[in-house]
Amino acid sequence: MGEQQTQSQDLLPRIWMDARVIMVEGASAIEFLQGYLTSDTQRLQPNKALPMAVCNIKGRVLANGWALPAEEGVGLLVHHSVVAPLEALLQPFLNFSSAAFADAGAQFVLVERTRGIALLDELHVTPLTALPDGYLDISAELARTLIEHNLALVSAPVSERFMPQMLGLEEHGAVDFDKGCYLGQEIVARAQHRGAVKRRLQQVTLDDIHVEIGDAWGSDATVVSVAANLALVVAKVAA
Numbered sequence: 589m590g591e592q593q594t595q596s597q598d599l600l601p602r603i604w605m606d607a608r609v610i611m612v613e614g615a616s617a618i619e620f621l622q623g624y625l626t627s628d629t630q631r632l633q634p635n636k637a638l639p640m641a642v643c644n645i646k647g648r649v650l651a652n653g654w655a656l657p658a659e660e661g662v663g664l665l666v667h668h669s670v671v672a673p674l675e676a677l678l679q680p681f682l683n684f685s686s687a688a689f690a691d692a693g694a695q696f697v698l699v700e701r702t703r704g705i706a707l708l709d710e711l712h713v714t715p716l717t718a719l720p721d722g723y724l725d726i727s728a729e730l731a732r733t734l735i736e737h738n739l740a741l742v743s744a745p746v747s748e749r750f751m752p753q754m755l756g757l758e759e760h761g762a763v764d765f766d767k768g769c770y771l772g773q774e775i776v777a778r779a780q781h782r783g784a785v786k787r788r789l790q791q792v793t794l795d796d797i798h799v800e801i802g803d804a805w806g807s808d809a810t811v812v813s814v815a816a817n818l819a820l821v822v823a824k825v826a827a
Contacts, residue, residue: 601720606727608671608694609663609715614687617661628767632657637707639762647775648748656705669744692717732815740812740820745802756789790823
């Protein structure tokens, strides 16, 4: 019975319920997002996701994830808990552009191994406007995968607390230091060129310790991602 249930689950669509895709549509979608994403939207390629972040004016990451190429614009794959604040940040400026959020609202994320838009090896995604009748939530599995790749997907408890470099986003191609201005760019660039980033992402083993995102870790670190017995923390760099 257990084996049959496992086989049945394997046939279900795999949905990343922790993530959502905000669709920005219109003729100027790519140009508009160039002023807000830390990565260069001109580098978007068909079927390949572009790592990115959106900072506040102080250079702290409000949301991060991937920009996805779309027929009518660009999708922003982020944690579901930062969708509302990200939309609230962008909406006033969208009002003065020829781009807009899609009427369907934030979309769900279907995950497959080979079909869709590539995020990582054997990790491809497709936005869905509605959930299928039956699905398997693989958020816990993907949380561990991202931690193993030293990737932190910012959620509400740690939103607007860390600069991109503190989360190691530049190491994954999510920060382009040669592109034009974006929100928070001056602070992010200054910290990079002056070597002023004194906190960095570290992977730790929990050993049955229960922690949640946003919790303190030790005397000088903060938990930013958790999955089973692994976590990512932002900690002070040893002198």
